[in-house]
Amino acid sequence: MPEGPDPQDLVEVFKALANPARLQIMAWLKDPEAHFEAYQPIADRRSVGVCVTHIQAKLGLAQSTVSSYMGTLERAGLVRPTRIGKWTHYRRDEERLARLAREIGTAL
Known part of the structure; x- marks a missing residue:
């Protein structure tokens, strides 16, 4: 019988998303082209992510x-x-998010 998701792993995810600003960042990163169009991209937003300065x-x-x-x-x-270069870019880990959605569905 396969083991379920690690409860501590889910706790860390929920804690990270419990902050309104962090939750907002995740929503923005879902569609970076739309949410960061006012900022000149340093690299491709879809493949590399959004610069932390933006x-x-x-x-x-x-x-x-x-x-x-x-x-x-x-x-x-x-x-x-x-x-x-000297800039860090961030993008969502969609594979991990999909896996988490499945784990939450089975854990709760």
């Missing part, structure tokens, strides 16, 4: 706060970082 500008929060938020989302496995 996320910071859109949120209107301090760089350190946004970096902390992105670190939390990354540790929870919700986003993947890509470094381009």
